[in-house]
Amino acid sequence: MGCGAASKNSTNVMDVSSNPSHISLSPVLPFVESPEVRGLKFSVGQFIQYHEGCYTQSYRTLKELGAGAYGKVYLVENKVTKQKRAVKEIDKLKAERSPGGVSKFIKEVDLLAKLDHPHILKLYELFEDQQRYYVVSEYLTGGELFDYIVSSGHLTEPEAARIMYQVLSAVTYCHLNSIVHRDLKPENLLLVEKPTVAGEVNIKLIDFGTSCLFDNETKLKKRLGTPYYIAPEVLNMSYDEKCDVWSCGVLLYIFLSGYPPFTGKTDAEIMRKVRTGIYNFNHREFNQVSEESKALIRKMLVLDTSERISAQAALRDPWLLKYTNIDPSQHEVLTSLQKLRVFRAETKLKHAVLTFITSQLLTEAEGNSMRQVFESLDKDGDGRLSHEELVTAYSRNMTLEEARQTVEAVMQKADADKNGFINYSEFILATTNENVLLSKENMEAAFRMFDKDGSGTISVEELKEMLGGPEAEGSAVWQQLVKEADANGDGEIDIKEFKTLLLTIF
Numbered sequence: 001m002g003c004g005a006a007s008k009n010s011t012n013v014m015d016v017s018s019n020p021s022h023i024s025l026s027p028v029l030p031f032v033e034s035p036e037v038r039g040l041k042f043s044v045g046q047f048i049q050y051h052e053g054c055y056t057q058s059y060r061t062l063k064e065l066g067a068g069a070y071g072k073v074y075l076v077e078n079k080v081t082k083q084k085r086a087v088k089e090i091d092k093l094k095a096e097r098s099p100g101g102v103s104k105f106i107k108e109v110d111l112l113a114k115l116d117h118p119h120i121l122k123l124y125e126l127f128e129d130q131q132r133y134y135v136v137s138e139y140l141t142g143g144e145l146f147d148y149i150v151s152s153g154h155l156t157e158p159e160a161a162r163i164m165y166q167v168l169s170a171v172t173y174c175h176l177n178s179i180v181h182r183d184l185k186p187e188n189l190l191l192v193e194k195p196t197v198a199g200e201v202n203i204k205l206i207d208f209g210t211s212c213l214f215d216n217e218t219k220l221k222k223r224l225g226t227p228y229y230i231a232p233e234v235l236n237m238s239y240d241e242k243c244d245v246w247s248c249g250v251l252l253y254i255f256l257s258g259y260p261p262f263t264g265k266t267d268a269e270i271m272r273k274v275r276t277g278i279y280n281f282n283h284r285e286f287n288q289v290s291e292e293s294k295a296l297i298r299k300m301l302v303l304d305t306s307e308r309i310s311a312q313a314a315l316r317d318p319w320l321l322k323y324t325n326i327d328p329s330q331h332e333v334l335t336s337l338q339k340l341r342v343f344r345a346e347t348k349l350k351h352a353v354l355t356f357i358t359s360q361l362l363t364e365a366e367g368n369s370m371r372q373v374f375e376s377l378d379k380d381g382d383g384r385l386s387h388e389e390l391v392t393a394y395s396r397n398m399t400l401e402e403a404r405q406t407v408e409a410v411m412q413k414a415d416a417d418k419n420g421f422i423n424y425s426e427f428i429l430a431t432t433n434e435n436v437l438l439s440k441e442n443m444e445a446a447f448r449m450f451d452k453d454g455s456g457t458i459s460v461e462e463l464k465e466m467l468g469g470p471e472a473e474g475s476a477v478w479q480q481l482v483k484e485a486d487a488n489g490d491g492e493i494d495i496k497e498f499k500t501l502l503l504t505i506f
Contacts, residue, residue, distance in 0.1 A: 120170050172312045221238065447495050
């Protein structure tokens with residue numbers, strides 16, 4: 001494929017060697033950080049980079065995965081990390097002629113960058129040339145949930161419950177972050193991989209192009225969505241985030257029967273039926289499912305939004321909980337809690353680099369066992385670990401007062417963005433095996449990605465660009481960060497100093 005004219009400039013898109021065992025770890029005195037450095041916050045969204053030029057400057061194209069209305073999707077390989085990614089290209093001319101125009105795709109990137117959830121697609125980079133945008137995201141090999149349902153006919157109750165719990169968890173997380181999706185449907189749910197065990201499906205929510213921020217004071221007006229799944233209040237152009245819950249009710253109905261609750265020969269006929277809110281369970285497949293599953297559908301497909309269950313409340317439905325108790329081994333849970341308890345990134349720069357490695361370099365497979373532990377601790381399913389959830393977990397093996405003190409310390413050390421919760425990536429960072437997180441390959445790949453000009457050292461400006469973005473002012477705080485690793489005092493960080501920073505324990 002062809003790419004438009006390219007340059008090598010790059011910025012943050014959002015507010016956004018030798019074997020390690022042979023590295024000499026000479027004693028390093030603790031670096032006393034200034035209040036300005038201590039005040040820095042780091043999140044996964046900071047490392048989603050914007051680049052002028054075509055994605056081929058950083059990726060090798062392996063094959064075409066598919067095509068859509070605005071361009072093609074490719075499987076690519078990062079030239080530095082060798083990791084597989086998916087690239088969705090968006091033709092600017094075609095996008096400009098569509099509802100919402102190019103801003104729709106920029107908004108999608110902006111919203112995805114704010115999200116850190118095990119069941120929401122992970123975004124990595126955005127490229128732009130004269131003709132196209134290129135959105136780089138994780139590569140999921142399992143295909144669309146829609147195809148999985150078609151091949152299955154319909155899902156078993158346990159399988160439907162487990163998938164619905166994942167969807168509701170992602171939706172709840174979005175709503176807690178004031179984001180409404182507005183286009184929930186099987187085509188926008190991807191399987192991470194083909195299930196090797198019957199019923200063990202791991203999904204991720206994609207396509208935030210119609211999503212938007214909402215507040216509790218103002219009703220949304222735009223009529224957006226897909227006829228089968230759209231909520232009646234959206235058709236009436238006065239709605240809130242509970243429109244997503246209606247779509248979840250339609251999804252669950254389809255999961256259990258293989259049919260949508262509202263049908264018709266045309267979109268207009270379908271939407272007329274949606275407006276009535278009248279449906280039934282007459283399909284013979286519903287003869288085989290429990291009344292409890294139908295009861296949850298009824299709670300979600302309620303015309304009066306004040307009576308409709310919220311996504312967060314739906315996660316506590318007894319039928320869902322019956323099938324979705326995540327049960328990793330006690331050894332894994334205890335080990336993870338101990339790692340979280342003793343986690344320490346001694347300097348702000350080390351914490352930033354570890355966050356980068358976790359968000360940009362760890363594979364889904366490497367984090368999978370920790371994902372299961374995270375979800376087992378996340379009792380309310382909202383995609384983040386609260387103070388109370390952690391106290392409950394630790395108090396199983398210590399007194400309540402000791403658990404509270406432990407959690408206070410954990411929050412101080414592991415809550416990098418200071419939002420009062422341990423986010424998914426923060427948990428993965430603190431609990432992943434050190435040999436995996438700080439492998440030779442990960443450290444060297446991270447160094448090369450920070451060393452943007454390929455000079456062999458990371459300068460103050462490169463660090464500022466990577467961690468502060470275009471809005472960062474001045475160099476003083478970034479000079480202080482460089483000093484945390486700059487053992488020889490030359491004002492830059494070389495590969496040996498970079499590895500020493502990551503591997504040294506003060």
